[in-house]
Amino acid sequence: MTQPPHDEPTAAGPDELREQVEQTRRHLGDTVEALADKTDVKARAQEKAAQAREQASAKATELSVQVKAKAAEAAHLVQEKLPDPVKAKAAAAAEQAKAKAGQAQQMWHDQAPEPVRDNRTPLLAAGAALVVACLLLRRKKK
Template identity: 85%
Template sequence: MTQPPHDEPTAESPEELRRQVEQTRHELGDTVEALADKTDVKARVQEKAAAAKEQASAKATELTGEVRAKAAQAVQVVQEKLPEPVTAKAAAAAEQAKAKAGQARQVWHDQAPEPVRNNRTPLIAAGAALVVACVLLRRKKK
Protein backbone atom coordinates (compact mmCIF):
# COMPACT_ATOMS: atom_id res chain seq x y z
CA MET A 1 0.00 0.00 0.00
CA THR A 2 0.98 3.63 0.09
CA GLN A 3 2.74 5.32 2.92
CA PRO A 4 1.18 8.34 4.63
CA PRO A 5 2.64 11.75 3.80
CA HIS A 6 5.47 12.79 6.06
CA ASP A 7 3.64 15.82 7.43
CA GLU A 8 0.60 13.84 8.63
CA PRO A 9 0.92 11.53 11.61
CA THR A 10 -0.40 8.01 11.30
CA ALA A 11 -3.68 7.21 12.94
CA GLU A 12 -3.42 5.65 16.34
CA SER A 13 -6.99 4.37 16.50
CA PRO A 14 -9.75 3.37 14.08
CA GLU A 15 -11.81 6.43 15.15
CA GLU A 16 -8.95 8.77 14.36
CA LEU A 17 -8.44 7.03 11.03
CA ARG A 18 -12.16 7.49 10.22
CA ARG A 19 -11.90 11.16 11.17
CA GLN A 20 -8.87 11.63 8.90
CA VAL A 21 -10.64 9.84 6.03
CA GLU A 22 -13.73 12.03 6.50
CA GLN A 23 -11.60 15.17 6.58
CA THR A 24 -9.76 14.06 3.44
CA ARG A 25 -13.10 13.38 1.70
CA HIS A 26 -14.34 16.82 2.68
CA GLU A 27 -11.17 18.51 1.38
CA LEU A 28 -11.34 16.47 -1.83
CA GLY A 29 -15.00 17.47 -2.29
CA ASP A 30 -14.09 21.14 -1.86
CA THR A 31 -11.26 20.78 -4.38
CA VAL A 32 -13.51 19.05 -6.93
CA GLU A 33 -16.17 21.75 -6.45
CA ALA A 34 -13.59 24.50 -6.96
CA LEU A 35 -12.33 22.81 -10.13
CA ALA A 36 -15.90 22.41 -11.40
CA ASP A 37 -16.53 26.10 -10.81
CA LYS A 38 -13.39 26.98 -12.76
CA THR A 39 -14.41 24.81 -15.70
CA ASP A 40 -17.98 26.23 -15.87
CA VAL A 41 -17.12 28.84 -18.50
CA LYS A 42 -20.73 29.87 -19.10
CA ALA A 43 -21.30 30.69 -15.41
CA ARG A 44 -18.02 32.58 -15.18
CA VAL A 45 -18.86 34.63 -18.28
CA GLN A 46 -22.32 35.39 -16.88
CA GLU A 47 -20.79 36.49 -13.57
CA LYS A 48 -18.31 38.75 -15.34
CA ALA A 49 -21.07 40.17 -17.57
CA ALA A 50 -23.25 40.89 -14.55
CA ALA A 51 -20.35 42.59 -12.80
CA ALA A 52 -19.57 44.66 -15.92
CA LYS A 53 -23.23 45.60 -16.29
CA GLU A 54 -23.39 46.69 -12.65
CA GLN A 55 -20.20 48.70 -13.03
CA ALA A 56 -21.46 50.36 -16.22
CA SER A 57 -24.76 51.21 -14.56
CA ALA A 58 -22.98 52.76 -11.61
CA LYS A 59 -20.72 54.76 -13.92
CA ALA A 60 -23.71 55.92 -16.00
CA THR A 61 -25.49 57.06 -12.86
CA GLU A 62 -22.39 58.91 -11.74
CA LEU A 63 -21.92 60.57 -15.14
CA THR A 64 -25.60 61.49 -15.33
CA GLY A 65 -25.28 63.28 -12.01
CA GLU A 66 -22.18 65.10 -13.22
CA VAL A 67 -23.85 66.12 -16.50
CA ARG A 68 -26.90 67.41 -14.66
CA ALA A 69 -24.73 69.42 -12.29
CA LYS A 70 -22.73 70.93 -15.17
CA ALA A 71 -25.94 71.69 -17.10
CA ALA A 72 -27.35 73.45 -14.05
CA GLN A 73 -24.14 75.44 -13.76
CA ALA A 74 -24.29 76.38 -17.44
CA VAL A 75 -27.90 77.50 -17.11
CA GLN A 76 -27.00 79.60 -14.11
CA VAL A 77 -24.05 81.22 -15.94
CA VAL A 78 -26.23 81.98 -18.97
CA GLN A 79 -28.97 83.42 -16.78
CA GLU A 80 -26.45 85.61 -14.98
CA LYS A 81 -24.98 86.92 -18.24
CA LEU A 82 -28.31 87.59 -20.01
CA PRO A 83 -29.66 91.09 -19.60
CA GLU A 84 -32.95 91.38 -17.71
CA PRO A 85 -35.02 92.51 -20.75
CA VAL A 86 -33.97 89.41 -22.73
CA THR A 87 -34.84 87.12 -19.84
CA ALA A 88 -38.22 88.80 -19.40
CA LYS A 89 -39.00 88.51 -23.14
CA ALA A 90 -38.02 84.83 -23.16
CA ALA A 91 -40.22 84.10 -20.17
CA ALA A 92 -43.14 85.96 -21.76
CA ALA A 93 -42.67 84.10 -25.06
CA ALA A 94 -42.59 80.77 -23.23
CA GLU A 95 -45.83 81.63 -21.42
CA GLN A 96 -47.50 82.65 -24.70
CA ALA A 97 -46.40 79.43 -26.40
CA LYS A 98 -47.69 77.40 -23.48
CA ALA A 99 -51.03 79.22 -23.57
CA LYS A 100 -51.39 78.74 -27.36
CA ALA A 101 -50.58 75.04 -27.05
CA GLY A 102 -53.27 74.72 -24.40
CA GLN A 103 -55.75 76.56 -26.63
CA ALA A 104 -54.92 74.34 -29.61
CA ARG A 105 -55.39 71.26 -27.48
CA GLN A 106 -58.74 72.57 -26.28
CA VAL A 107 -59.85 73.41 -29.86
CA TRP A 108 -58.94 69.89 -30.94
CA HIS A 109 -60.86 68.42 -28.05
CA ASP A 110 -63.91 70.62 -28.65
CA GLN A 111 -64.11 70.38 -32.44
CA ALA A 112 -63.01 66.86 -33.26
CA PRO A 113 -65.82 64.32 -33.15
CA GLU A 114 -65.54 61.77 -30.36
CA PRO A 115 -64.89 58.77 -32.67
CA VAL A 116 -61.96 60.67 -34.22
CA ARG A 117 -60.51 61.62 -30.82
CA ASN A 118 -60.79 58.05 -29.59
CA ASN A 119 -59.24 56.47 -32.72
CA ARG A 120 -56.47 58.87 -33.74
CA THR A 121 -53.78 56.26 -34.28
CA PRO A 122 -55.72 54.03 -36.73
CA LEU A 123 -56.91 57.10 -38.63
CA ILE A 124 -53.39 58.46 -38.95
CA ALA A 125 -52.15 55.03 -40.09
CA ALA A 126 -54.97 54.80 -42.67
CA GLY A 127 -54.15 58.29 -43.95
CA ALA A 128 -50.47 57.41 -44.27
CA ALA A 129 -51.36 54.19 -46.12
CA LEU A 130 -53.59 56.18 -48.49
CA VAL A 131 -50.78 58.64 -49.25
CA VAL A 132 -48.35 55.77 -49.90
CA ALA A 133 -50.86 54.06 -52.18
CA CYS A 134 -51.40 57.27 -54.15
CA VAL A 135 -47.67 57.79 -54.58
CA LEU A 136 -47.17 54.21 -55.74
CA LEU A 137 -50.07 54.39 -58.20
CA ARG A 138 -48.79 57.67 -59.56
CA ARG A 139 -45.33 56.17 -60.12
CA LYS A 140 -46.86 53.17 -61.88
CA LYS A 141 -48.70 55.40 -64.37
CA LYS A 142 -45.50 57.17 -65.46
Protein backbone atom coordinates (compact mmCIF):
# COMPACT_ATOMS: atom_id res chain seq x y z
CA MET A 1 0.00 0.00 0.00
CA THR A 2 1.16 3.58 -0.65
CA GLN A 3 2.15 6.01 2.01
CA PRO A 4 -0.23 8.96 2.68
CA PRO A 5 1.04 12.44 1.80
CA HIS A 6 2.95 14.12 4.61
CA ASP A 7 0.45 16.96 4.99
CA GLU A 8 -2.61 14.70 5.37
CA PRO A 9 -3.15 12.73 8.55
CA THR A 10 -4.07 9.08 8.28
CA ALA A 11 -7.67 8.10 8.88
CA ALA A 12 -8.57 6.87 12.33
CA GLY A 13 -11.39 4.65 11.12
CA PRO A 14 -13.30 3.47 8.03
CA ASP A 15 -15.85 6.31 8.16
CA GLU A 16 -13.12 8.91 8.26
CA LEU A 17 -11.32 7.14 5.43
CA ARG A 18 -14.51 7.16 3.32
CA GLU A 19 -14.91 10.90 3.96
CA GLN A 20 -11.29 11.52 2.88
CA VAL A 21 -11.85 9.47 -0.29
CA GLU A 22 -15.05 11.40 -1.10
CA GLN A 23 -13.29 14.72 -0.50
CA THR A 24 -10.42 13.66 -2.75
CA ARG A 25 -12.92 12.64 -5.47
CA ARG A 26 -14.64 16.02 -5.29
CA HIS A 27 -11.32 17.82 -5.47
CA LEU A 28 -10.19 15.66 -8.39
CA GLY A 29 -13.53 16.25 -10.18
CA ASP A 30 -13.15 20.01 -9.76
CA THR A 31 -9.61 19.84 -11.10
CA VAL A 32 -10.66 17.78 -14.13
CA GLU A 33 -13.54 20.18 -14.81
CA ALA A 34 -11.22 23.19 -14.62
CA LEU A 35 -8.80 21.52 -17.03
CA ALA A 36 -11.64 20.67 -19.42
CA ASP A 37 -12.79 24.29 -19.36
CA LYS A 38 -9.28 25.47 -20.19
CA THR A 39 -9.01 23.11 -23.16
CA ASP A 40 -12.41 24.09 -24.63
CA VAL A 41 -11.04 26.71 -27.01
CA LYS A 42 -14.34 27.26 -28.82
CA ALA A 43 -16.24 28.04 -25.62
CA ARG A 44 -13.49 30.34 -24.38
CA ALA A 45 -13.47 32.17 -27.72
CA GLN A 46 -17.24 32.58 -27.57
CA GLU A 47 -16.99 33.95 -24.03
CA LYS A 48 -14.30 36.42 -25.10
CA ALA A 49 -16.42 37.45 -28.10
CA ALA A 50 -19.45 37.99 -25.87
CA GLN A 51 -17.37 40.10 -23.50
CA ALA A 52 -16.01 42.12 -26.43
CA ARG A 53 -19.55 42.68 -27.76
CA GLU A 54 -20.74 43.86 -24.34
CA GLN A 55 -17.77 46.22 -24.00
CA ALA A 56 -18.28 47.57 -27.53
CA SER A 57 -21.98 48.10 -26.90
CA ALA A 58 -21.28 49.93 -23.65
CA LYS A 59 -18.63 52.09 -25.32
CA ALA A 60 -20.96 52.85 -28.26
CA THR A 61 -23.70 53.91 -25.86
CA GLU A 62 -21.27 56.09 -23.94
CA LEU A 63 -19.95 57.69 -27.13
CA SER A 64 -23.48 58.24 -28.42
CA VAL A 65 -24.38 60.13 -25.26
CA GLN A 66 -21.20 62.19 -25.53
CA VAL A 67 -21.82 63.00 -29.21
CA LYS A 68 -25.40 64.05 -28.49
CA ALA A 69 -24.23 66.31 -25.69
CA LYS A 70 -21.51 67.85 -27.89
CA ALA A 71 -24.01 68.37 -30.74
CA ALA A 72 -26.47 70.08 -28.41
CA GLU A 73 -23.67 72.26 -27.05
CA ALA A 74 -22.51 73.16 -30.58
CA ALA A 75 -26.06 73.98 -31.68
CA HIS A 76 -26.49 76.19 -28.64
CA LEU A 77 -23.19 77.98 -29.36
CA VAL A 78 -24.13 78.50 -33.01
CA GLN A 79 -27.51 79.85 -32.03
CA GLU A 80 -25.91 82.23 -29.51
CA LYS A 81 -23.41 83.54 -32.06
CA LEU A 82 -25.93 83.83 -34.89
CA PRO A 83 -26.72 87.48 -35.57
CA ASP A 84 -30.29 88.60 -34.92
CA PRO A 85 -30.97 89.57 -38.56
CA VAL A 86 -30.04 86.03 -39.67
CA LYS A 87 -32.29 84.55 -36.98
CA ALA A 88 -35.14 86.76 -38.17
CA LYS A 89 -34.61 85.75 -41.82
CA ALA A 90 -34.52 82.06 -40.88
CA ALA A 91 -37.73 82.40 -38.88
CA ALA A 92 -39.40 84.23 -41.77
CA ALA A 93 -38.26 81.55 -44.25
CA ALA A 94 -39.62 78.85 -41.96
CA GLU A 95 -42.95 80.62 -41.74
CA GLN A 96 -43.10 81.01 -45.53
CA ALA A 97 -42.35 77.31 -46.02
CA LYS A 98 -45.00 76.39 -43.50
CA ALA A 99 -47.53 78.66 -45.22
CA LYS A 100 -46.72 77.22 -48.67
CA ALA A 101 -47.08 73.68 -47.34
CA GLY A 102 -50.46 74.61 -45.90
CA GLN A 103 -51.49 76.16 -49.23
CA ALA A 104 -50.43 73.04 -51.14
CA GLN A 105 -52.38 70.84 -48.75
CA GLN A 106 -55.43 73.07 -49.07
CA MET A 107 -55.10 73.11 -52.87
CA TRP A 108 -54.96 69.30 -52.88
CA HIS A 109 -58.00 69.18 -50.65
CA ASP A 110 -59.92 71.67 -52.82
CA GLN A 111 -59.00 70.35 -56.27
CA ALA A 112 -58.92 66.58 -55.82
CA PRO A 113 -62.30 64.87 -56.05
CA GLU A 114 -63.59 63.53 -52.77
CA PRO A 115 -63.35 59.82 -53.74
CA VAL A 116 -59.68 60.33 -54.68
CA ARG A 117 -58.92 62.15 -51.42
CA ASP A 118 -60.63 59.47 -49.36
CA ASN A 119 -58.95 56.54 -51.15
CA ARG A 120 -55.55 57.86 -52.15
CA THR A 121 -53.54 55.00 -50.57
CA PRO A 122 -55.34 52.21 -52.48
CA LEU A 123 -55.20 54.31 -55.66
CA LEU A 124 -51.45 54.82 -55.28
CA ALA A 125 -50.98 51.10 -54.65
CA ALA A 126 -53.05 50.22 -57.72
CA GLY A 127 -51.05 52.69 -59.83
CA ALA A 128 -47.79 51.18 -58.63
CA ALA A 129 -49.08 47.67 -59.41
CA LEU A 130 -50.08 48.80 -62.90
CA VAL A 131 -46.62 50.25 -63.55
CA VAL A 132 -44.97 47.02 -62.37
CA ALA A 133 -47.30 44.92 -64.55
CA CYS A 134 -46.52 47.07 -67.61
CA LEU A 135 -42.79 46.75 -66.98
CA LEU A 136 -43.06 42.97 -66.60
CA LEU A 137 -45.11 42.60 -69.80
CA ARG A 138 -42.70 44.81 -71.68
CA ARG A 139 -39.78 42.74 -70.41
CA LYS A 140 -41.44 39.47 -71.57
CA LYS A 141 -41.88 40.81 -75.13
CA LYS A 142 -38.13 41.40 -75.52
